[in-house]
Amino acid sequence: MENMLAPAAHRAGDTVRPQAGPPVLQLRNIEKVYQTKTIETVALHQVNLTIGKGEFVSIMGPSGCGKSTLLSIMGLLDEPTSGEIELDGRPVQSYSDRELAALRNHKIGFVFQSYHLINDLSVLDNVELPLLYRPGVSGRERRERAYAALEKVGLGARTNHFPGQLSGGQRQRVAIARALAGRPELILADEPTGNLDSVMGEEIMDLLLHLNRQEGTTIVMVTHDEQQALKTQRLIRFFDGSQVS
Numbered sequence: 001m002e003n004m005l006a007p008a009a010h011r012a013g014d015t016v017r018p019q020a021g022p023p024v025l026q027l028r029n030i031e032k033v034y035q036t037k038t039i040e041t042v043a044l045h046q047v048n049l050t051i052g053k054g055e056f057v058s059i060m061g062p063s064g065c066g067k068s069t070l071l072s073i074m075g076l077l078d079e080p081t082s083g084e085i086e087l088d089g090r091p092v093q094s095y096s097d098r099e100l101a102a103l104r105n106h107k108i109g110f111v112f113q114s115y116h117l118i119n120d121l122s123v124l125d126n127v128e129l130p131l132l133y134r135p136g137v138s139g140r141e142r143r144e145r146a147y148a149a150l151e152k153v154g155l156g157a158r159t160n161h162f163p164g165q166l167s168g169g170q171r172q173r174v175a176i177a178r179a180l181a182g183r184p185e186l187i188l189a190d191e192p193t194g195n196l197d198s199v200m201g202e203e204i205m206d207l208l209l210h211l212n213r214q215e216g217t218t219i220v221m222v223t224h225d226e227q228q229a230l231k232t233q234r235l236i237r238f239f240d241g242s243q244v245s
Contacts, residue, residue: 021053023089024186024218025074030083032069032241043069044080045241051186056212056219058229061238067222068190070238074220075188076104088185105133109179113191115171117163117178123150124159127178134182142181149177153207169200176207180217187211189221193228205231 032044044066051057051074059067072078073085076092085092087107095103117126127146131137137145150156153173163171172192179187189208193201205228211217221232229235237245 021055023050024053024055024087025049025051025220026084026086026089027074028084028086030070030073030080030085032066032073032078033081042241044073047083047243049236049243051218051220053185053218054212054216055234056209056232057221057234057236058232059220059222059236059238060224060226060229065238066241067238071188071190071220071222075108075110076100105130105182107185109182109184109187111172111175111179111187111189111192113194115163115175115195117171117174119163121162122159123155123161123163123166123174126163126174127181130178130182145181145183146177149181150174152180152211153177167200168196169203172196172200172204173207176204176211180211185218187217187219189219191222191224193223193225201225201228 027047027049030044030047030049031042034041034043047070059070061067069078073080076085076087087103092100092103118129121129124143124146127149128142131142131145147156147159150159153176155170155173155177158166158170163174166174172195176187176192192208193204196204208219208221209231212219219232221229223229235245236243
């Protein structure tokens with residue numbers, strides 16, 4: 001049985017970081033409008049948001065309020081209709097598609113509700129996969145990073161297993177290890193406990209809290225779980241595309 005991380009709130013040595021560092025990500029006056037011939041839908045309206053280095057921020061709101069759209073824009077997967085985005089103090093609007101892909105690969109890690117693992121690849125190969133698209137990273141370094149990331153999430157003994165041989169919580173840990181292997185400055189997590197039961201959800205939340213408090217990883221998490229959201233340093237609420245708190 002793997003050496004599971006103890007609950008974040010009870011581990012000796014954990015220190016909460018109430019003060020955010022310099023901005024990692026800044027959104028200014030972000031608007032996102034979807035338009036058809038007959039209907040205009042405002043998904044986001046005048047969003048101004050700063051994520052500081054080392055913060056753990058949760059985003060809540062009812063279904064359809066723009067949370068996932070916001071996360072896609074923060075992760076440079078989608079473009080706003082208007083507004084400005086800065087990553088590490090540099091505006092991203094002037095980057096080419098290739099440069100944006102490189103930014104995503106180097107600076108941002110993604111964790112999804114549905115894991116997005118490839119069933120035909122081993123756990124280790126799944127974690128290595130994003131590094132295949134990182135120029136200058138050798139095969140040996142890819143493997144070392146993947147091993148280290150899996151050790152960090154408590155799955156060092158499962159490297160040769162396949163996703164279908166793991167529990168839901170373990171698959172989510174693999175997804176988190178895959179994000180960590182790229183050594184991102186920012187992890188964006190979209191409902192990371194949404195497909196898990198309460199026990200496994202707590203384990204994943206404890207792991208994210210540990211990465212934030214002990215490793216200093218900056219995390220933005222979309223969630224429907226208020227209990228989990230209240231454990232983070234900052235809770236932002238959205239309603240009908242607008243930030244309300």
